[in-house]
Amino acid sequence: MGSKTGIGVLPILVVGGAVVLLGPQLVPGFPDLLGDLGGQTATEYQAAPGTKPRTDKCTADQLLKQRQCDDVKVVLIDAAKMPFIASNIIAAWSEGKPFLMHKDAPGTDDAKRSVVCGSSFKKQFAEGSCDEYVFASTVEGGRWANVRVQEVPLREQKCQGGTLRQEYRRAGIVEGCAFIVVITNPAMVATTPYAGVDIAKDQSCQS
Template identity: 35%
Template sequence: MLSLRTLLFAALAAVTAASAATVTFDCSRVPNICSNDCYAIRCLGKPTTLTRNSPQAEDNRDANACRSPNRCSGNPSDSNSCDEYPFASTSQGGAGASTRCVPSQENSRQGGTLSSFYTRNSVANGDSYSVAFSNASGLQYCSGSCTNSGNQLVRRLPAFAARQETSIVQTRKLLLASGEEALMFEPVSARGSLNRMVNQTVDLREEAVRVVAVL
């Protein structure tokens, strides 16, 4: 028989998941960053629900391959900035984050999207939120093979992630009221959990867009 404490924790987790805001990255504007994020989620098993922890950002970067100076410094403009997932501004960031050399323009766009999302949705330090993607069609790591093309690097790779060879998430499509689709990843151990997104909204291009169906 489940204890009252266990039931309370389960209820709290369900409420948190259902009420967490969702930031949606438009991959047509940040394709390299979306590739890195998808690689981290699908191929390394990194979480799609993150907890904001901006004061930890500098220490998190120091603990992963984006520590300055890094391998991206001095590269051509198509790969001169280091991106990491989970984000440095989250409790899940730091050692073991997936990193990729991306155009600095993309990193600036992503940073602007995330900063605006935090402000628009009143996401404070300690608050959780979810991550989704739009226009991700054709990006290898968002739907295809997890074979590293050579641009993905993880520093201090945890033993679990080192053994991870196949995706532990399944892809779900969110149909939006705008007529667009967004991509989210659902743990195979929690099939159907993203069905809760119906009639909720996702933040896309600084607008709240309602989810009408989850496929």
């Protein structure tokens, strides 16, 4: 994969059926594989395999800082804060759910969320909540063919709501804009279903 950073080729790992793009520096999640690059801060992120033709054109800086890859915006989901939500997203990618989404008009998400996370969804834990990917705030949301649901901690659900609002503003995502999701800290993605315990390493994000 070509790089515009002068590094040359960026290595690729496949984790959980999705592509992990190792940015222009070392990835902290894989120290045994890649060693240490003089203590430099590393960049680790994961995107859907279907995004590769687009992300091949972009550097880690463009994806993670500029929130823009070619003509597509980027939304970041931090697995350190939302390990179960990140897990649901990766599972949805592996099931062929859309990786390219388009922001819908404001105020449409509640109705869409009720379709997939309404009375038909039965949570198992008191502090659990229904998470849906693709997002209800997108044109693609609210359709069973496009959506995967999974129970996650309520704190993560609140965190995701605030994160999406912030990411939409930061990336300049308005109605009609196309965007993809990139997961940061993918080594912290939950590997088992939610069992009533919030396992996030960083629980500072509430809403």
